[in-house]
Amino acid sequence: MGQTAQQVLSEAPTTNQRLLDWVTEMAELTQPDHVYWVDGSEQEYSRLTDELVEAGTLKRLNPELFPNSFAAFSDPKDVARVEEQTFICSAKESDAGFTNNWMEPAEMKAKLNGLFAGSMRGRTMYVIPFVMGHLEAKDPKFGVEITDSAYVVASMRVMAQIGTEVLRKIEELDAFFVPALHSVGAPLQPGEQDVAWPCSEEKWIVHFPEERSIYSYGSGYGGNALLGKKCYALRIASVMARDEGWLAEHMLILKLTSPEQKTYYLAAAFPSACGKTNLALLDPTIKDWKVETLGDDITWMRFDDEGQLRAVNPEAGLFGVAPGTGWDTNPNAMRAISKGNSIFTNCALTDDGGVWWEGMTHDTPEHLTDWQGNSWTSDMDHPAAHPNARFCTPIDQIDMLAPEYYEPEGVPLSAIFFGGRRKTTIPLVTQARDWSHGIFMGSTLSSETTAAAAGALGRLRRDPMAMLPFMGYDAGDYLKHWVKLSSAVDAEKLPKIFLVNWFRRTPDGGFAWPGFGDNSRVVKWAIERIEGKADAVDTAIGFVPTAESLDLDGLDISAEQLEAALKVDALEWAEEAESIDEWYRRFGGSLPEELLGELEGLKSRLA
Ligand SMILES: Nc1nc2c(ncn2[C@@H]2O[C@H](COP(=O)(O)OP(=O)(O)OP(=O)(O)O)[C@@H](O)[C@H]2O)c(=O)[nH]1
Ligand SMILES: O=C([O-])CC(=O)C(=O)O
Numbered sequence: 042m043g044q045t046a047q048q049v050l051s052e053a054p055t056t057n058q059r060l061l062d063w064v065t066e067m068a069e070l071t072q073p074d075h076v077y078w079v080d081g082s083e084q085e086y087s088r089l090t091d092e093l094v095e096a097g098t099l100k101r102l103n104p105e106l107f108p109n110s111f112a113a114f115s116d117p118k119d120v121a122r123v124e125e126q127t128f129i130c131s132a133k134e135s136d137a138g139f140t141n142n143w144m145e146p147a148e149m150k151a152k153l154n155g156l157f158a159g160s161m162r163g164r165t166m167y168v169i170p171f172v173m174g175h176l177e178a179k180d181p182k183f184g185v186e187i188t189d190s191a192y193v194v195a196s197m198r199v200m201a202q203i204g205t206e207v208l209r210k211i212e213e214l215d216a217f218f219v220p221a222l223h224s225v226g227a228p229l230q231p232g233e234q235d236v237a238w239p240c241s242e243e244k245w246i247v248h249f250p251e252e253r254s255i256y257s258y259g260s261g262y263g264g265n266a267l268l269g270k271k272c273y274a275l276r277i278a279s280v281m282a283r284d285e286g287w288l289a290e291h292m293l294i295l296k297l298t299s300p301e302q303k304t305y306y307l308a309a310a311f312p313s314a315c316g317k318t319n320l321a322l323l324d325p326t327i328k329d330w331k332v333e334t335l336g337d338d339i340t341w342m343r344f345d346d347e348g349q350l351r352a353v354n355p356e357a358g359l360f361g362v363a364p365g366t367g368w369d370t371n372p373n374a375m376r377a378i379s380k381g382n383s384i385f386t387n388c389a390l391t392d393d394g395g396v397w398w399e400g401m402t403h404d405t406p407e408h409l410t411d412w413q414g415n416s417w418t419s420d421m422d423h424p425a426a427h428p429n430a431r432f433c434t435p436i437d438q439i440d441m442l443a444p445e446y447y448e449p450e451g452v453p454l455s456a457i458f459f460g461g462r463r464k465t466t467i468p469l470v471t472q473a474r475d476w477s478h479g480i481f482m483g484s485t486l487s488s489e490t491t492a493a494a495a496g497a498l499g500r501l502r503r504d505p506m507a508m509l510p511f512m513g514y515d516a517g518d519y520l521k522h523w524v525k526l527s528s529a530v531d532a533e534k535l536p537k538i539f540l541v542n543w544f545r546r547t548p549d550g551g552f553a554w555p556g557f558g559d560n561s562r563v564v565k566w567a568i569e570r571i572e573g574k575a576d577a578v579d580t581a582i583g584f585v586p587t588a589e590s591l592d593l594d595g596l597d598i599s600a601e602q603l604e605a606a607l608k609v610d611a612l613e614w615a616e617e618a619e620s621i622d623e624w625y626r627r628f629g630g631s632l633p634e635e636l637l638g639e640l641e642g643l644k645s646r647l648a
């Protein structure tokens with residue numbers, strides 16, 4: 042046994058044998074200089090962030106503007122999730138399905154063993170016990186991330202509950218934990234000076250669904266490196282959910298209180314950078330409707346004994362898209378961020394030591410330091426912040442956080458929204474004819490690609506339930522799981538499903554719908570539909586609002602814009618049905634039959 046491995050054993054604050062064995066094995070493999078067990082304390086956070094400032098990875102922001110907050114700037118080649126390099130290595134290729142990259146597990150393990158061998162030389166290995174969801178849940182979902190990045194430790198502390206308390210609970214319950222190994226893949230030679238953002242050209246984000254393990258190599262960026270988030274709470278959790286009879290989804294959760302003081306809970310699935318965080322922190326422009334937040338990115342849900350679908354947010358922080366988040370569009374997020382305790386990545390710096398990004402304020406500062414460290418002036422034609430710049434902020438800093446966020450059993454859902462970024466075709470809102478039609482809408486969800494993932498922007502792709510990059514198993518089986526779970530409960534109790542699109546354009550290229558706070562008008566219409574109060578047109582694609590049924594009080598919108606937002610265009614839909622047909626053919630027989638029936642129904646209604 043090497044010296045480092047001996048240190049693991051002598052300093053380990055645990056007697057959990059599986060954990061000790063795994064950490065020892067990983068230390069032997071990766072060869073760090075030190076092993077450090079993360080306790081999750083405030084003092085530890087201060088110490089780590091001080092060290093990160095010293096190393097040049099973090100810049101401390103002006104405490105009068107952003108208290109206890111830091112800016113990080115990544116390598117320009119490490120700014121987003123890398124879907125091309127993300128793998129689901131199930132034993133059988135067919136279990137990964139056509140939407141995932143796959144490699145034979147033993148072959149992948151061999152490759153990873155080669156990459157991780159010595160990958161932490163010259164660095165500290167941090168061991169982070171974490172829990173996704175409530176520590177007091179009936180069946181808490183634990184993980185342990187090993188990482189050689191202190192930036193990852195600091196960010197994980199915002200995004201999840203980590204440290205000693207979690208470790209004690211793992212021991213007390215002798216619970217399973219997901220082992221999640223992360224390395225930036227940049228070992229240091231003795232005496233070699235480190236860079237501010239170490240990473241590797243070569244990146245691998247790999248999941249082994251049967252053994253429920255995660256390996257992430259080469260990137261320090263959020264979704265690739267904070268392994269509790271997309272890797273665990275979506276990819277691995279979706280597999281756990283399949284096996285255990287629940288659902289792990291890419292959704293926000295919102296609480297609404299009507300003027301009659303009736304409460305409703307809504308979950309919504311939109312692809313990355315398509316408006317989840319913004320809707321989750323909605324500031325309604327209509328009177329007397331109150332909105333509170335429960336979650337902004339990931340939702341775990343299950344049918345309870347009464348057949349009611351209940352939802353919890355397994356995360357403790359926001360990892361939000363900065364650009365476009367502003368005092369006009371999302372004041373609730375801005376207030377949360379302003380309380381500090383945040384880590385900003387790839388934002389611009391203001392001359393007085395704050396951060397800035399496109400859309401934050403009405404007026405653009407004249408001078409900034411851009412995310413790549415260059416002097417920037419407002420006459421330049423490139424953005425000062427990276428389009429996928431992020432803020433990482435504790436969720437309890439949201440003033441409008443619903444108290445139910447803290448309840449392990451979650452909230453009962455009245456409605457589910459599916460939505461994407463579509464310039465054409467998809468109306469502002471369409472209510473599904475019934476649950477099965479709603480699953481059809483989810484399964485055919487489509488969106489133009491964004492800066493949240495590396496690759497071409499603005500390319501239209503199908504993104505079932507906004508889970509395309511996050512399903513840990515075969516897409517057809519995933520849809521079958523939705524159908525199967527819901528078929529066992531009373532149809533009356535199922536949430537009502539709606540398809541929304543905030544991003545449709547008018548012929549002159551502008552947004553047809555003002556969006557943001559005005560999306561409260563769409564939410565209100567949906568609730569009134571549930572209550573049987575709002576009118577709709579029964580179209581071939583579902584129930585679309587009449588112009589009069591939407592509350593447009595005080596809204597500055599032209600008749601042309603409204604028409605463009607609500608239109609169901611026969612030509613566009615003929616093309617859409619064709620494209621859905623093509624999409625469904627890619628499933629090669631693994632699609633639930635109900636959905637083929639829904640497509641036939643759509644086609645015959647369109648004819
Ligand atoms: N036009 C318009 N843009 C919006 C609306 N809602 C959000 N956006 C913009 O869309 C971008 C992404 O919004 P977010 O709310 O951060 O998206 P998200 O789904 O949380 O993204 P991830 O965190 O990557 O999963 C931001 O630039 C927003 O300003 C809307 O209603 N209308
Ligand atoms: O995972 C990330 O890096 C950020 C995110 O929320 C997404 O891309 O959906």
Ligand SMILES: [Mn+2]
Pocket residue numbers: 317318319337338360361362
């Ligand atoms: Mn978000």
